[in-house]
Amino acid sequence: MASATSAASSLSLLPSSRRHASSSLRLPLSLRLPRTHFVQSLSLHVAAGAARIVSGRAQRGSMRVVAMAKKSVSDLTSAELEGKRVFVRADLNVPLDENQNITDDTRIRAAVPTIKYLISNGAKVILSSHLGRPKGVTPKFSLSPLVPRLSELLGIKVEKADDCVGPEVEKLVSALPNGSVLLLENVRFYKEEEKNEPEFAKKLASLADLYVNDAFGTAHRAHASTEGVTKFLKPSVAGFLLQKELDYLVGAVSSPKRPFAAIVGGSKVSSKIGVIESLLEKCDILLLGGGMIFTFYKAQGLSVGSSLVEEDKLDLATSLMAKAKEKGVSLLLPTDVVVADKFAADAESKIVPASAIPDGWMGLDIGPDSIKTFNDALETTKTVIWNGPMGVFEFDQFATGTEAVAKKLAELSGKGVTTIIGGGDSVAAVEKVGVANVMSHISTGGGASLELLEGKELPGVNALDEASVSVALARIVILVRDHFLQEEKIYICKRNYHCFVIY
Ligand SMILES: Nc1ncnc2c1ncn2[C@@H]1O[C@H](COP(=O)(O)OP(=O)(O)O)[C@@H](O)[C@H]1O
Numbered sequence: 001m002a003s004a005t006s007a008a009s010s011l012s013l014l015p016s017s018r019r020h021a022s023s024s025l026r027l028p029l030s031l032r033l034p035r036t037h038f039v040q041s042l043s044l045h046v047a048a049g050a051a052r053i054v055s056g057r058a059q060r061g062s063m064r065v066v067a068m069a070k071k072s073v074s075d076l077t078s079a080e081l082e083g084k085r086v087f088v089r090a091d092l093n094v095p096l097d098e099n100q101n102i103t104d105d106t107r108i109r110a111a112v113p114t115i116k117y118l119i120s121n122g123a124k125v126i127l128s129s130h131l132g133r134p135k136g137v138t139p140k141f142s143l144s145p146l147v148p149r150l151s152e153l154l155g156i157k158v159e160k161a162d163d164c165v166g167p168e169v170e171k172l173v174s175a176l177p178n179g180s181v182l183l184l185e186n187v188r189f190y191k192e193e194e195k196n197e198p199e200f201a202k203k204l205a206s207l208a209d210l211y212v213n214d215a216f217g218t219a220h221r222a223h224a225s226t227e228g229v230t231k232f233l234k235p236s237v238a239g240f241l242l243q244k245e246l247d248y249l250v251g252a253v254s255s256p257k258r259p260f261a262a263i264v265g266g267s268k269v270s271s272k273i274g275v276i277e278s279l280l281e282k283c284d285i286l287l288l289g290g291g292m293i294f295t296f297y298k299a300q301g302l303s304v305g306s307s308l309v310e311e312d313k314l315d316l317a318t319s320l321m322a323k324a325k326e327k328g329v330s331l332l333l334p335t336d337v338v339v340a341d342k343f344a345a346d347a348e349s350k351i352v353p354a355s356a357i358p359d360g361w362m363g364l365d366i367g368p369d370s371i372k373t374f375n376d377a378l379e380t381t382k383t384v385i386w387n388g389p390m391g392v393f394e395f396d397q398f399a400t401g402t403e404a405v406a407k408k409l410a411e412l413s414g415k416g417v418t419t420i421i422g423g424g425d426s427v428a429a430v431e432k433v434g435v436a437n438v439m440s441h442i443s444t445g446g447g448a449s450l451e452l453l454e455g456k457e458l459p460g461v462n463a464l465d466e467a468s469v470s471v472a473l474a475r476i477v478i479l480v481r482d483h484f485l486q487e488e489k490i491y492i493c494k495r496n497y498h499c500f501v502i503y
Pocket residue numbers: 265266267268271289290291292308363364365387388389390391392393394422423424425426427446
């Protein structure tokens with residue numbers, strides 16, 4: 001357990017401008033702390049109701065965390081919810097087959113806890129979502145196919161409106177009994193949604209008394225139903241799913257149990273630069289796979305045959321490798337690859353060292369030696385975050401590397417390692433291997449999780465009400481307590497305590 005002295009010494013890493021000499025934070029006796037800069041800094045920022053600065057020392061050095069406590073649905077009492085019309089923005093953007101059958105209901109299941117909480121407290125839930133990217137009213141993007149599954153999961157008959165604004169919808173809303181759910185039609189049938197037009201947001205907001213955003217998958221979009229409505233509905237709070245996603249994706253990455261490994265794959269360096277750069281600041285081990293590795297090989301002077309290469313990113317790859325070295329991060333590139341004579345499921349394939357990719361052949365997966373090296377490296381870790389497949393896993397013969405990572409993470413989860421999966425394809429791979437349920441956290445947002453990992457702020461989260469000073473203070477007491485209980489690791493993953501690492 002960390003001593004107060006060691007905690008204080010970590011706090012001295014704060015810049016002098018943050019070391020204010022004031023403390024108004026009163027803690028229970030058992031938690032009373034020496035007048036460290038840490039506590040002083042916390043109290044000042046909470047009192048100001050602004051972004052709050054806390055500090056923790058990770059094993060690899062210092063980091064500063066701006067923590068923002070957002071008001072949560074669980075902060076609302078029964079009295080505040082009973083009989084109230086609650087506009088709930090969820091991300092029910094689920095895949096449908098050609099017969100309009102739901103092929104993966106993960107996002108519907110993930111939305112259930114918040115809706116159940118609201119209806120069990122007597123609220124009238126007005127449920128809103130988008131589906132796909134329709135241009136105007138498009139029947140195949142209707143939310144109607146979701147009604148049976150929603151009703152089944154909620155245990156009540158969910159009503160469905162044919163529109164999301166207008167007199168017909170208003171009539172349905174006014175007829176809602178307490179504890180019921182009305183699903184609005186696809187909010188993207190109006191172009192005003194994505195344009196975040198205030199008049200449209202106002203119309204949506206006029207249906208309800210308060211707002212809950214639980215649409216993590218869409219929280220990176222500043223749309224009328226995710227951001228605009230918050231200007232017209234008070235309170236505007238976070239739902240349970242949104243909270244959980246932030247707790248894992250930001251909390252665990254800001255203050256991970258170490259060693260902390262990140263596995264980044266996928267097709268292109270360009271789509272993952274932000275994530276790689278951001279993770280280099282935080283992780284101890286970085287494993288790279290997927291199509292992007294060939295740009296790194298070429299940057300090192302190796303020949304890559306006809307593998308995917310981004311010629312204009314060679315310098316960037318070199319600088320990322322240099323940065324890893326400078327930061328003391330062990331960056332592991334695969335040592336062998338599975339190459340194919342063409343980009344096809346039935347291609348001829350063979351395993352070759354990464355340094356010996358023949359002309360005319362393209363790398364489509366990581367090889368067995370690399371899997372072993374990656375597994376050995378992962379064996380040492382306490383937290384692993386994974387974004388992007390190791391190969392073209394859509395073709396069975398090039399899915400081995402991706403499936404091996406999924407299996408290894410499942411095994412590590414069973415040993416208490418925190419495993420976090422973000423990104424549509426990685427999640428699909430984990431589902432395919434059948435190990436999704438053992439992972440610590442599977443994100444429901446591909447783009448949103450990437451933006452969070454890149455350190456960007458999400459408009460859908462920013463727009464929500466800040467928790468009250470008393471709630472924030474109560475959470476800081478927990479935070480400070482855990483600071484000492486958790487071996488000097490500031491444990492941010494507390495109920496709706498959201499943090500953003502800044503450098
Ligand atoms: N070696 C490779 N060559 C070409 N494409 C690859 C390679 N490895 C992986 N990919 C492709 O990368 C795609 C996923 O990339 P990306 O969208 O960045 O991942 P995610 O959706 O997990 O964020 C997959 O369609 C996969 O086929």
